[in-house]
Amino acid sequence: xxxxxxxxxxxxxxxxxxxxxxxxxxxxxxxxxxxxxxxxxxxxxxxxxxxxxxxxxxxxxxxxxxxxxxxxxxxxxxxxxxxxxxxxxxxxxxxxxxxxxxxxxxxxxxxxxxxxxxxxxxxxxxxxxxxxxxxxxxxxxxxxxxxxxxxxxxxxxxxxxxxxxxxxxxxxxxxxxxxxxxxxxxxxxxxxxxxxxxxxxxxxxxxxxxxxxxxxxxxxxxxxxxxxxxxxxxxxxxxxxxxxxxxxxxxxxxxxxxxxxxxxxxxxxxxxxxxxxxxxxxxxxxxxxxxxxxxxxxxxxxxxxxxxxxxxxxxxxxxxxxxxxxxxxxxxxxxxxxxxxxxxxxxxxxxxxxxxxxxxxxxxxxxxxxxxxx
Amino acid sequence: xxxxxxxxxxxxxxxxxxxxxxxxxxxxxxxxxxxxxxxxxxxxxxxxxxxxxxxxxxxxxxxxxxxxxxxxxxxxxxxxxxxxxxxxxxxxxxxxxxxxxxxxxxxxxxxxxxxxxxxxxxxxxxxxxxxxxxxxxxxxxxxxxxxxxxxxxxxxxxxxxxxxxxxxxxxxxxxxxxxxxxxxxxxxxxxxxxxxxxxxxxxxxxxxxxxxxxxxxxxxxxxxxxxxxxxxxxxxxxxxxxxxxxxxxxxxxxxxxxxxxxxxxxxxxxxxxxxxxxxxxxxxxxxxxxxxxxxxxxxxxxxxxxxxxxxxxxxxxxxxxxxxxxxxxxxxxxxxxxxxxxxxxxxxxxxxxxxxxxxxxxxxxxxxxxxxxxxxx
Numbered sequence: 001x002x003x004x005x006x007x008x009x010x011x012x013x014x015x016x017x018x019x020x021x022x023x024x025x026x027x028x029x030x031x032x033x034x035x036x037x038x039x040x041x042x043x044x045x046x047x048x049x050x051x052x053x054x055x056x057x058x059x060x061x062x063x064x065x066x067x068x069x070x071x072x073x074x075x076x077x078x079x080x081x082x083x084x085x086x087x088x089x090x091x092x093x094x095x096x097x098x099x100x101x102x103x104x105x106x107x108x109x110x111x112x113x114x115x116x117x118x119x120x121x122x123x124x125x126x127x128x129x130x131x132x133x134x135x136x137x138x139x140x141x142x143x144x145x146x147x148x149x150x151x152x153x154x155x156x157x158x159x160x161x162x163x164x165x166x167x168x169x170x171x172x173x174x175x176x177x178x179x180x181x182x183x184x185x186x187x188x189x190x191x192x193x194x195x196x197x198x199x200x201x202x203x204x205x206x207x208x209x210x211x212x213x214x215x216x217x218x219x220x221x222x223x224x225x226x227x228x229x230x231x232x233x234x235x236x237x238x239x240x241x242x243x244x245x246x247x248x249x250x251x252x253x254x255x256x257x258x259x260x261x262x263x264x265x266x267x268x269x270x271x272x273x274x275x276x277x278x279x280x281x282x283x284x285x286x287x288x289x290x291x292x293x294x295x296x297x298x299x300x301x302x303x304x305x306x307x308x309x310x311x312x313x314x315x316x317x318x319x320x321x322x323x324x325x326x327x328x329x330x331x332x333x334x335x336x337x338x339x340x341x342x343x344x345x346x347x348x349x350x351x352x353x354x355x356x357x358x359x360x361x362x363x364x365x366x367x368x369x370x371x372x373x374x
Numbered sequence: 375x376x377x378x379x380x381x382x383x384x385x386x387x388x389x390x391x392x393x394x395x396x397x398x399x400x401x402x403x404x405x406x407x408x409x410x411x412x413x414x415x416x417x418x419x420x421x422x423x424x425x426x427x428x429x430x431x432x433x434x435x436x437x438x439x440x441x442x443x444x445x446x447x448x449x450x451x452x453x454x455x456x457x458x459x460x461x462x463x464x465x466x467x468x469x470x471x472x473x474x475x476x477x478x479x480x481x482x483x484x485x486x487x488x489x490x491x492x493x494x495x496x497x498x499x500x501x502x503x504x505x506x507x508x509x510x511x512x513x514x515x516x517x518x519x520x521x522x523x524x525x526x527x528x529x530x531x532x533x534x535x536x537x538x539x540x541x542x543x544x545x546x547x548x549x550x551x552x553x554x555x556x557x558x559x560x561x562x563x564x565x566x567x568x569x570x571x572x573x574x575x576x577x578x579x580x581x582x583x584x585x586x587x588x589x590x591x592x593x594x595x596x597x598x599x600x601x602x603x604x605x606x607x608x609x610x611x612x613x614x615x616x617x618x619x620x621x622x623x624x625x626x627x628x629x630x631x632x633x634x635x636x637x638x639x640x641x642x643x644x645x646x647x648x649x650x651x652x653x654x655x656x657x658x659x660x661x662x663x664x665x666x667x668x669x670x671x672x673x674x675x676x677x678x679x680x681x682x683x684x685x686x687x688x689x690x691x692x693x694x695x696x697x698x699x700x701x702x703x704x705x706x707x708x709x710x711x712x713x714x715x716x717x718x719x720x721x722x723x724x725x726x727x728x729x730x731x732x733x734x735x736x737x738x739x740x741x742x743x744x745x746x747x748x749x750x751x
Contacts, residue, residue: 021660025668033672037680040695047689075689090547091717093709096687113533117541124549125716127557129687134544134552135509141542142512148539153532155487165474165492165515167508170465172498180499185680192671200664208583285394287663288576292400295572296407303415308685309554310471310503313418332468339499340466349467 004219008227016231026197026235030189031242037185038251042178045132048096050074051086060106064144068099073136086121096123097133109148116148171339178251183334184307186243191301191327194236194270195294198277201228202369203290221373225366229274236270247338256341262334265351269330272358275365276326282372301327326361329354375602379595383603387577391607401573405566405615406622412562413555413627420506424452426464426473431480431491439518443474448510465497472496472507484522490515548632548716559629560715561684564649564704567615567642568678570608571653572670578604578657579666597746601739604657605650612646613639620715632718641710641728648703648731649674651738658742678704706730 016023050068054061068074077095080086086098100119108114120137122130146163149155172179205211214224244262247253255262276297284290304311304322311322322328332350336342344351391398427440444451452470455461461473477483477491484491494511496504520537527536549556581587590600616639623629652674660666680686681695682704688696699705706727713719721728 019662019665021665022662022668025665025672029668029672033676036695037676040681040691041686043690043692045687045690048687049689091719092723093713093717096689109539113536115535115539115541117543119543119545122544122546122552124546124552125557125712126683126687127549127552127554128685129689130546130549130552132687135505137544138509138542141540145538145540149537152536152539153487160487160489162489163516163519164512165490165494165508168493168495169498169501169504170462170495172501175498175501180501183499189676196667196671200667204664286397287667288573288580289394289397289400291572291576291663291667292397292404295569296404296411299408300411300415303411306500308416309418310420310423310500312423312471312503313421314415315418318415335499336466336468342466346466 001220001223005223005227005230008219008223009230012227012231023235026193027239027242030193030239031246034182034185034189034243035246035250038178038182038247041185042176042181042251044072044177045129046072047075048073048129048133049077049094050133051077051080051089051095051098052101053080053083053086053098054101055103056101056105058106060109061101064101064105064140065099067140067143068136071136071140073132090121090123093123093125096126096129097121097137099137112152176252178247179253179339180335181307182247182251182253183338184305184331186240186247187305187327187331187334188298188302188307189243190236190240190270191273192294192298193239194232194273195277195280195298196291197235198229198232198274199280199284199290199294200287201232201278202281202372203284203287206284207286215373221370222366224373225278225369229278232274232277233267233270236274237267240266240270253338255338257337257343261344262337265330265333265337265354268358269326269333269354272326272354272361275358275361278369279361279365282369301325304328305331323353324357326354326357329357375596375598379599380603380606383590383595383600384606387604387607390577401570401611402614405569405619408566408569409559409562409619409622412566413559413623416558416562419553419555420503421447422450423448423472423503423507424470425449425507426453426455426461426470427451428455428458428461428473428475430478431476433481435481435484435522436476439480439515440474440476442518443511443514449507461495465495468497470497471500471503474507474511481522484519485526487523490519549630555627556629557712557716558684559623559627560711561682561708563619563642563711564645564682564684564707565675565678566619567612567646568649568674568704568707570612570646571649571674572667574604574608574650574653575656575660575666575670575674576663578654579660579663582660583662597743601654601658601742601746605647605654608650608653609643609646612650613643616642616646629715631715633714634718634720637721637724638711638714641707641714641724641731644728644731644735645703645707645710648735648738649707651735651742652703654742655738655745658746677702681705682708684708700730701734703731703734706734 052065069076089095098121102117105116108116118141122133124130142164150157150160169175205214248255280290280293284293304325305327311319329350333347336347391401429436429440443449453464464470473495475493480491492515494508496507546552581590620631624631656666656669660669681699682702688699710724710727713724
C-alpha cells in the first residue's frame with residue numbers, strides 16, 4: 001500500500017514540475033505577498049494630511065500646531081486662509097482632519113476662567129484615519145487641558161499624576177503593529193494556499209477527464225486520497241515554516257512559547273483545512289467552481305481571525321458561528337504561542353475545538369470523497 | 375475589429391457560464407454574498423469588550439466608578455478579580471481584552487487632585503479592543519472626576535467646568551457617527567464588483583489548458599476581438615451588480631448615498647474595464663487555470679484588499695508601496711466610491727481618478743494583446 005501511495009505522490013510531483021508556475025506560487029507566493037503586505041501595513045498610522053486655520057497667530061497656537069505635528073499622526077498640508085478652503089479640501093479628500101484655532105485662543109488660555117475652544121473637523125469618509133486622527137487630537141487637547149487646570153487650581157505638580165489613567169500593554173509592550181497584523185496575515189495566506197491547492201486536486205482531474213483514468217488503476221480510494229493529500233500537506237507546511245521565519249526575522253515578532261508545540265499544532269490545523277479543501281474539490285465539477293467556493297469559504301474564515309474587528313463585538317449568532325471556523329481557533333493558538341507564550345494548559349480549549357472540528361470535517365471529507373470517487 | 379465577432383465570442387462565453395447552473399449561480403451571486411459577509415463581520419462597531427476589574431480601594435466611590443464603566447454595552451464586566459495574577463491568567467487565555475485596576479486611596483487621591491488613580495492593562499495582541507477600552511475608561515474617568523469634585527470646587531468658588539478648560543468640539547463630516555460600515559462598504563465595492571476579474575483570468579487559461587485556444591485562433595477572430603469578447607459577459611455581470619449591490623447596501627445596511635447614481639454607474643463601468651484587463655493579462659500569461667488562479671490571488675485579490683487604502687491609509691505606507699498602489703484600479707475606485715457615497719462629490723473632482731482608471735485599462739489590455747500574439751506565435 002505504501003509503495004502505491006508513494007507512486008501516486010510521485011505522479012503528483014511530476015504534474016507540479018511540468019506546470020512549474022503553480023508550485024512556485026504555492027511555495028513562494030504566499031510568503032512574498034506576506035512580506036509586501038506586512039511591510040505596508042504593520043506600521044503606525046502617520047502622515048495624515050492636516051489643515052490648520054490659525055486665526056490666533058500666537059505663541060500658544062503655534063505651540064499647539066507643533067504638538068499636533070509631534071504626535072507623528074499628522075502631516076501639516078498647509079495653513080488654510082479661511083473655512084471655505086477647509087471645506088473644499090475635505091470634499092476633495094485631500095485632508096483627513098482640519099483644526100480651527102479661534103482668534104481668542106491664547107487670551108482664553110491665559111484668563112482665569114476662560115475656555116479656549118478648539119473646533120476640529122474629521123473626514124468621516126475614511127473612518128480608519130478619522131479615528132486615528134481623533135485619538136491624536138484628544139491626546140494633545142488632554143495634555144493642554146491638564147497644563148491649564150494644574151496652573152489654575154494651583155495643583156502641586158510634584159504629586160500630580162495626570163488626568164489620564166496609567167496604561168500598560170501586555171504581550172506587546174511597545175505596541176508594535178506587526179505583532180497583531182502579521183500573524184493574522186500569515187493565517188490568511190496559509191489558509192488560502194492550502195485550501196486552493198486541495199480544492200484543485202480532484203476538480204482539476206475531473207475537468208480534464210483524467211479522474212477516470214486514475215480510478216480504473218489498481219488504487220483504492222483511500223490510497224488516492226492519501227496520495228493527493230501528502231503534497232498539499234508538504235507544501236502547506238513548508239509554506240508555514242517560510243512565513244513563520246519571515247514573521248519572526250523580518251517583522252521581529254517573537255515566539256515566546258514552545259516552537260515544537262506550534263509546529264505540531266500547525267500540522268494539525270493544515271489537516272483540517274485539507275479536509276475542507278478536499279470536500280470542495282469533489283463537489284466542484286470545474287476548477288472555476290472550486291475557485292469560487294474557496295473564495296467564499298476563505299473570506300468567511302478571515303472575518304473571524306480578529307484582523308479587522310474583534311469577534312466579541314459581532315452579533316451573537318455570528319459569534320456562535322465563529323466557533324465552527326477552524327481559522328478562528330488557529331489564530332488563537334498562533335497568537336497564544338507566539339505572543340503570550342501560552343502552553344497547552346491555556347490553549348487546550350482552542351485545541352479541543354480544533355480537534356473536534358478536525359474529526360468532524362476529516363471524517364465527513366473522507367466518507368464524502370470516497371463515495372464520490374467510488 | 376468587428377463588433378459581430380466580439381459578440382460571437384461573448385455569446386460563446388455566456389453559453390459557457392449558463393451551461394453549468396452552479397457556476398452561473400456562483401458568478402452572479404458571489405458579489406452579493408461577499409457584501410453580506412463583509413458588512414456583517416468586517417465592519418462592526420466596537421462593543422461588548424470583555425474586561426476585568428480589580429478594585430483595590432473597595433470604597434463606595436470606587437464601586438460606583440466601576441459600575442459606571444461597565445454600564446451600557448461598550449464594555450462588559452467579565453470578572454471582578456481579587457489579584458493581578460487573575461488578570462494575567464484571563465489575559466493569557468484571551469477571555470478579557472482589558473483590565474482596570476482601581477488603586478487604593480482612589481477617592482482620597484481623586485478629591486485631593488492628585489490625578490486619576492487608575493491603571494488600565496490591555497491585550498497588545500488585539501489592541502483595537504484594548505484601545506477602545508482605554509478611550510472609554512478615560513472619558514468616563516474625566517466625567518467622574520468632574521462630578522466628584524463639583525461640590526469641593528463650588529465651595530472654593532471655582533466653577534465645576536474649570537476642570538474641562540479646553541473645549542474640544544469634534545465634528546465628523548459625511549459620517550457623523552463615524553460608523554466604519556459607512557465608508558468601508560463603499561471602499562470594499564472595488565473588491566466586490568471587481569471580483570469577476572478572477573473569473574476572466576480563469577476562462578482564458580481554461581481555453582489554453584483545454585487546447586481550444588488554437589481552434590479559436592484558427593477562426594477569423596482577431597486577438598483584440600477575442601479579449602474584448604471574453605470581457606463583455608463579465609462586464610455585464612459587473613454592471614448588474616453595480617446596480618444591485620449599492621441598492622442592497624443602501625436599503626439593508628443604511629449606507630448613505632449622497633452623489634449621482636448615473637455618475638457612479640459610469641465610473642464603475644470604467645473601473646470594471648480596468649480591473650478585468652488585469653484579469654486578462656494574467657489569463658494570457660498562464661497556461662493552466664490553477665496557475666492563473668494563484669497569480670490572480672497574489673496580484674489582484676490580496677493587494678486589492680490590503681493595499682488600496684480601504685483599511686490602512688495609503689498616506690502611511692512606505693514610498694514604494696504607495697507607488698505600487700497607483701497601479702491598482704481599486705485605489706482610484708475606492709476614492710471614487712467613497713466620494714460619491716459620502717460627500718457626494720461630482721466629476722469636477724473625480725475626473726483625474728476616472729482618467730487614471732481608463733488609462734490603466736488601456737495599458738493592461740494593450741500589454742495583454744501584445745503578449746497574446748507572441749505567446750501563440
